[in-house]
Amino acid sequence: MAATLELHSVLRLPSLPSPPRWAIHRASIVCRAVSAASPPILVADGELEALDGRERTVARIGLPSKGRMAEETLELLKACQLTVKQANPRQYVAYIPQLENLEVWFQRPKDIVRKLKSGDLDLGIVGLDTVTEHGQGSEDLVLIHDELDFGHCHLSIAIPQYGIFENVNSIEELAQMPHWTEERPLRIATGFSYLGPKFTAEKGLKHVIFSSADGALEAAPAMGIADGILDLVSSGTTLRENDLKEIEGGVVLESQGVLVGSKKALIQREGVLESTHEILERLEAHLRAVGQFTVVANMRGSSEQEVAERILGHAELSGLQGPTISPVYCERDGKVVVDYYAIVICVPRKALYKSVQELRAISGSGVLVSELTYIFEEDTPRWCKLLSKLGF
Numbered sequence: 001m002a003a004t005l006e007l008h009s010v011l012r013l014p015s016l017p018s019p020p021r022w023a024i025h026r027a028s029i030v031c032r033a034v035s036a037a038s039p040p041i042l043v044a045d046g047e048l049e050a051l052d053g054r055e056r057t058v059a060r061i062g063l064p065s066k067g068r069m070a071e072e073t074l075e076l077l078k079a080c081q082l083t084v085k086q087a088n089p090r091q092y093v094a095y096i097p098q099l100e101n102l103e104v105w106f107q108r109p110k111d112i113v114r115k116l117k118s119g120d121l122d123l124g125i126v127g128l129d130t131v132t133e134h135g136q137g138s139e140d141l142v143l144i145h146d147e148l149d150f151g152h153c154h155l156s157i158a159i160p161q162y163g164i165f166e167n168v169n170s171i172e173e174l175a176q177m178p179h180w181t182e183e184r185p186l187r188i189a190t191g192f193s194y195l196g197p198k199f200t201a202e203k204g205l206k207h208v209i210f211s212s213a214d215g216a217l218e219a220a221p222a223m224g225i226a227d228g229i230l231d232l233v234s235s236g237t238t239l240r241e242n243d244l245k246e247i248e249g250g251v252v253l254e255s256q257g258v259l260v261g262s263k264k265a266l267i268q269r270e271g272v273l274e275s276t277h278e279i280l281e282r283l284e285a286h287l288r289a290v291g292q293f294t295v296v297a298n299m300r301g302s303s304e305q306e307v308a309e310r311i312l313g314h315a316e317l318s319g320l321q322g323p324t325i326s327p328v329y330c331e332r333d334g335k336v337v338v339d340y341y342a343i344v345i346c347v348p349r350k351a352l353y354k355s356v357q358e359l360r361a362i363s364g365s366g367v368l369v370s371e372l373t374y375i376f377e378e379d380t381p382r383w384c385k386l387l388s389k390l391g392f
């Protein structure tokens with residue numbers, strides 16, 4: 001027999017073994033008596049808060065321990081020269097040598113969000129879908145970087161391409177189908193049991209019921225378990241392979257990797273804001289530089305001005321703000337002369353070959369190309385935004 005008790009404040013349980021002593025924090029407790037003679041076992045369906053009196057002094061970031069985001073998160077940090085050092089792959093704690101006061105904890109994406117809310121993590125990298133689903137509108141969660149440019153997908157409603165859905169192509173048409181009644185609602189299988197009902201309510205769908213499922217949702221309609229699904233889509237292959245289709249107006253959310261933090265920790269916990277500043281600066285500078293190349297070339301010319309005019313006549317060669325031009329000094333007949341000017345420009349990948357051709361056409365030689373690591377601007381726009389969100 002199990003009885004559930006909802007607790008809304010921290011409960012001290014002095015009778016539990018110590019140390020550690022625990023408090024049950026906004027959790028529901030299930031008391032189960034194993035046998036009539038045994039004492040009830042407390043099962044907390046929530047976060048347990050350590051009550052050993054010690055306040056955590058080291059900041060913590062949560063990174064996905066498995067799944068699609070795990071590898072790319074580490075790659076992104078590595079590209080920012082923030083390589084995560086892990087003693088072995090099964091160890092869940094790690095560190096980043098450049099960020100001394102920061103522990104890295106590998107956790108499942110949804111647990112990262114839960115632990116941010118409970119105060120057990122301060123920062124995290126996960127998909128926006130996970131933050132929105134498991135954050136459930138929490139005012140403590142703050143998006144620090146909302147476009148990490150990996151893990152792109154969208155959360156979308158999908159229905160069968162066949163049968164009664166053959167001519168249904170929009171959320172309005174789905175809502176207007178006469179099939180859905182109070183007794184026989186539209187059944188949607190999803191792992192997004194917060195966002196799903198919120199979305200259908202906003203769209204005015206009346207008779208809908210959600211069933212929760214964890215994986216391979218695309219099988220549910222063909223198995224007769226559901227009429228449609230609400231799941232993540234990126235290439236669309238899984239939907240197509242299971243005879244499902246997306247519908248107009250059925251996208252709940254566009255998602256990609258984000259850096260998220262706990263407002264409380266950012267404001268109160270020593271070191272969190274400093275680590276965040278460095279991570280954010282590196283992320284912004286790195287993401288700005290992705291796909292950009294530095295091109296260096298020597299140009300024969302009579303003056304810096306004349307070379308500049310030649311280069312600025314070509315739109316692809318004007319760089320970020322304009323070309324950097326410096327004289328190349330050499331010695332001729334015992335004299336220092338300038339026959340060449342070195343130019344440095346920044347060029348995006350897709351314009352690279354054309355830019356090199358244009359440079360050559362206007363007498364550029366010795367063209368050197370290297371991939372850019374960082375572009376640091378005067379300030380970090382997201383840092384200023386974060387400070388204002390924190391009320392600084």
Ligand SMILES: Nc1ncnc2c1ncn2[C@@H]1O[C@H](COP(=O)(O)OP(=O)(O)OP(=O)(O)O)[C@@H](O)[C@H]1O
Pocket residue numbers: 066067068069108109110126127128129130151152153232233234235255256257
């Ligand atoms: N098809 C996809 N393409 C791109 N990104 C995706 C795709 N599916 C999921 N993601 C992103 O990767 C994140 C993690 O997904 P993954 O399937 O690895 O873990 P999960 O199923 O959320 O976790 P768990 O298996 O522990 O329940 C998602 O929250 C989403 O942001």
Ligand SMILES: O=P(O)(O)OC[C@H]1O[C@H](OP(=O)(O)OP(=O)(O)O)[C@H](O)[C@@H]1O
Pocket residue numbers: 068214215216217218231232233234235236237238239
């Ligand atoms: O549009 P596509 O590129 O086909 O990707 C979509 C699939 O990717 C995700 O599943 P995942 O592979 O993570 O497996 P899971 O069901 O175990 O989460 C998602 O749940 C879809 O099933």
Ligand SMILES: [Mg+2]
Pocket residue numbers: none
């Ligand atoms: Mg998955």
